[in-house]
Amino acid sequence: xxxxxxxxxxxxxxxxxxxxxxxxxxxxxxxxxxxxxxxxxxxxxxxxxxxxxxxxxxxxxxxxxxxxxxxxxxxxxxxxxxxxxxxxxxxxxxxxxxxxxxxxxxxxxxxxxxxxxxxxxxxxxxxxxxxxxxxxxxxxxxxxxxxxxxxxxxxxxxxxxxxxxxxxxxxxxxxxxxxxxxxxxxxxxxxxxxxxxxxxxxxxxxxxxxxxxxxxxxxxxxxxxxxxxxxxxxxxxxxxxxxxxxxxxxxxxxxxxxxxxxxxxxxxxxxxxxxxxxxxx
Numbered sequence: 001x002x003x004x005x006x007x008x009x010x011x012x013x014x015x016x017x018x019x020x021x022x023x024x025x026x027x028x029x030x031x032x033x034x035x036x037x038x039x040x041x042x043x044x045x046x047x048x049x050x051x052x053x054x055x056x057x058x059x060x061x062x063x064x065x066x067x068x069x070x071x072x073x074x075x076x077x078x079x080x081x082x083x084x085x086x087x088x089x090x091x092x093x094x095x096x097x098x099x100x101x102x103x104x105x106x107x108x109x110x111x112x113x114x115x116x117x118x119x120x121x122x123x124x125x126x127x128x129x130x131x132x133x134x135x136x137x138x139x140x141x142x143x144x145x146x147x148x149x150x151x152x153x154x155x156x157x158x159x160x161x162x163x164x165x166x167x168x169x170x171x172x173x174x175x176x177x178x179x180x181x182x183x184x185x186x187x188x189x190x191x192x193x194x195x196x197x198x199x200x201x202x203x204x205x206x207x208x209x210x211x212x213x214x215x216x217x218x219x220x221x222x223x224x225x226x227x228x229x230x231x232x233x234x235x236x237x238x239x240x241x242x243x244x245x246x247x248x249x250x251x252x253x254x255x256x257x258x259x260x261x262x263x264x265x266x267x268x269x270x271x272x273x274x275x276x277x278x279x280x281x
């Protein structure tokens with residue numbers, strides 16, 4: 001298989017494929033898939049299997065209404081469910097142009113997983129020397145083995161991989177590169193974001209509380225004898241016709257009297273029942 005081969009990660013969870021809700025399961029569960037194996041594709045999504053339509057290289061393929069397809073030809077396959085839409089494409093190679101193929105698990109790869117990469121040749125005559133490379137950097141050279149295990153998987157393991165091996169009848173051969181993408185472990189990203197937001201809210205609240213307390217301390221206490229500022233205020237004073245109890249020598253007029261005084265209050269605002277002023281008479 002010439003050129004770069006991308007590892008297809010489909011939506012086993014919505015977090016890995018956005019809104020993609022139709023996906024393809026590959027058996028055997030390795031990517032890239034090759035016809036050296038008996039490759040079976042299964043379409044997954046909402047609705048019944050009768051709502052499944054298969055496409056090969058952009059053209060309708062096979063009988064409609066079957067959610068499982070046994071692949072006999074190389075090409076790019078997709079499936080469609082009427083209720084959930086088109087899946088991501090899956091590439092299947094016949095392997096005729098590839099003497100060596102590097103395969104990775106056909107599933108989402110997450111932090112902390114144990115992942116095995118395997119280097120295979122179509123005639124099973126791979127010699128004893130197999131090397132694995134990450135971004136053109138040699139990782140390991142095996143004298144007796146064709147698989148590399150990464151554990152625990154971390155974000156920096158993402159990138160392009162390829163293998164190099166000694167074939168008994170063709171000397172050294174190199175596989176096409178495969179791109180591996182490692183995702184953040186499920187739930188870790190959301191939990192971390194929530195904790196950061198919570199800490200931010202707590203810090204902001206404490207800062208606001210300190211600033212408010214400082215301003216309260218710096219503010220001078222109100223002067224009860226200070227006259228009100230600006231605006232018109234009506235002050236009504238009622239006088240009882242009875243004699244005042246606190247001074248038996250003082251008498252008041254027999255007829256009730258009312259005294260009205262108008263003062264300028266704040267910003268020309270008319271008097272309201274809630275306004276409180278000092279002694280204005």
